[in-house]
Amino acid sequence: MMKGNLAEGLALVLTFLHIAYSIELPGQHLELGTCLLVLIPGPLHVEDKASNMGCDNSKEVCDASSKSTCEFVHRQFSEAFSTEPMVQLIYREQINQGWLLSSLSKHLNSEDNCSLVIYPKPIKDRTCLLSPQHTIADPTIIQLSTSISNHLAVVNQVCNTFRNVNGGLDRQGLHRDYIRDSLFSVESMGKYVNAEEAFKKGATLDILPKCEKVAITSWQEFFIEYLQHSKPVVITNAIQNWNVSHWTNDYLMEKYGNKSVHIKLSPTRDYEGIEAAELWETFESFEIPRQVYEQLEHPDLVVPRPAPTNMKFSEYIYLMQNISTGKIKNVSAYLEYSSIRQYFPELEEDISEMSFVESYLKLKHLNIWLSDGNTVGKLHFDPFDNFLCMIDGRKELLLFEPHDNQQLYEAHIPEAEFSVSLNGYHFRRNKLLESTSMVMSPIDIHKPDFQRFPKFKQAKPLNCTIEEGEVLFMPAFWWHEVQSYPSLTKNRNLAVNYWYEPYLSREFPCQSCKLDVNPYYNFLL
Structure with missing residues (x-):
């Protein structure tokens, strides 16, 4: 059979095979909410389009061995995935979806015998509200034999499942379930305070539960006690051997004074945060596309980004010092999340990763943070596992767990950006952006609007200074x-942080999405 006629033959298979399961497939691959397994007996010949695939018609060309292999695999896979919600198995099903027939004809050869076509679950692109896309991988195709364990391993890998031939979970799957069921919560500490109580007028941080402080020396301890439970912890012995005492302003200026660096300028000590969009000069004339506007939960708010600028590192140090001493007012300056490897590569020789994670976690970014020490990074999350290392000064971090993101009202929020005149540091609110923030909360925790955001009342803060x-x-x-x-x-306030590929991950922005083990780290299960 020529490949051009394969779709017709496949249509016959899918049309005339009797229904084994009552499964309604979506009209498009993009709408799949699961991994899809399509079991195809073969080979097929277009001249047999009147056949019913039962191998009892003399006009059929039917490979009995292939059919028997397919039926055996079908029975085994039906049992293995009978209770797996993330997998749909199709063998004898009436299907008319054009996308599936088109995809099968594109990826299968006309002479393929019993084949398993594995379509991974499409990943929704949550970054763009204007024309959201899905990430679609090509299907994986297996030419089947009776070696079920090998085929099952491939399906488990592609579908991120952990099933054995009996339908139960394998050792990795049991560990994954344990992790998802045993995530750390502030409430489990016994002593906790709801946000309504914590942020009422006159309340102090002394009433909040505090992060545990411990010395950690081994991967096993860190993984078992903290990483797999998504539990924050302050580590007291991790950077005791760093050679950073000579990182004075004078030393840094001598070494990098002529280096151009990217800094942020703000009219207040707050970085990002939330404010009313109507405060911005272009509010009346700025138009948000209707398709985007209808998806925004807070179209009247914006995330005000600080004004970006580049200057010599020595100029930044002088500016920071003058702000600190009060010689320059009405401006805050911050060298934030600046790549050490890009701007200050030699400094990496003086520091080192946490010895108990460097062989296990994948480093994504190594940053330096330097300011006069009077800055506030407003309420947000980062999609990385973070080791924040304090060199000079201190940082007071108020944390909220990521298990009920409705309480923090996670959503796309429109962005804006300050402009500034460097001659006198005069700021203007004149630049509304055609982008949204996906990691900021619309809540000002120190002046919470409980009437607008009532679910925040039940959030439980954790003090991790x-x-x-x-x-x-x-x-x-x-x-x-x-x-x-x-x-x-x-x-001054000086810190270094390591951002790693997250061990537990989720889609965002998504208020209902739950943490799960990142497939990149399945080898750790």
Whole structure:
């Protein structure tokens, strides 16, 4: 049979095979909510389009061995995935979806015998509201034999499942279920305070539960006690051997003074945060596409981004010092999440990754943070596992767990960006952006609007303040607000952080999406 006629033959298979399961397939691959397994007996010949695939018609060309293999695999896979919600298995099903027939004819050869076509679950692109896309991988195709264990391993890998031939979970699957069922919560500490109580007028942070502070020396301890439970912890012994005492302003200026760096300028100490869109000069004339506007939960709010600018590193140090001493007012400057490897590569020789994770976690970014020590990073989350290392000053981090993101009102929020005149540091709110933030909360935790955001009342804050020489492990997706304070002797706040591929991950922005083991780390199960 020529490949051009394969779709017709496949249509015969799918039309005339009797229905084994009552499964309604979506009209498009993009709408699949699961991994799809399509079991195809073969080979087929287009001249047999009147046949019923029972191998009892003399006009049929039917490979009995292939049919028997397919039926055996079908029975085995039906049992293996009988209770797996993330997999649909189709063998004898009436299907008329054009996308499936088109895909099968594209990827199967006309002479293929019993084949299993595995379509991974499409990944929804949540980043774009204007024309959301899905990431679709080509299907994986297996030429089947009776070696079920090998085929099952492939399906488990493609579908991110952990089933054995008896339909139960294998060892990795049991571990994954344990992890998803045993995530750390602030409530489990016994002492906790709801946000309504924590942020009422006159309340102090002393009433909040605090992060545990421990010395950690082994991967086993870190993984078992903290990483797999998504549990924040302050580590007291992780950077004691760092050679950073000579990182003075003078040393850094001498070494990198002529280096151009990217900094952020803000009219207040707040970085990002939330404010009313109507405060911006172009509010009346700025138009949000209707398709986007209808999907925004907070179209009247914006995330005000600080004004970006580039200057020599020495100029930044002088600016930071003048802000610290009060010589320059009405401006805050921040060298934030700046890549050490891009801007200050030699500094990496003086520091090192946490010895207990460097062989296991995948490093994505290594950053330096330097300011006068009077900045606030407003409430947000990062999609990375974070080791925040305090060198000078301290940081007061208020954390909220990522298990009920309705309480933090996670959503797309329109962005804006300050402009600034460097001659006098005059700021204007004149740049509304055609982009949205996906990681900011619309809540001002120190002035919460409980009438507008009533679910925030039940959120439970955790105080994870770190001092010089301490490291905060903050698991991915934990909401946090960061108040920095300067060193009393150096009048600055200096930190380094390592961002890793998250061990537990989820889609975002998505209020209902739950943490799950990142498939990249399945080897750790």
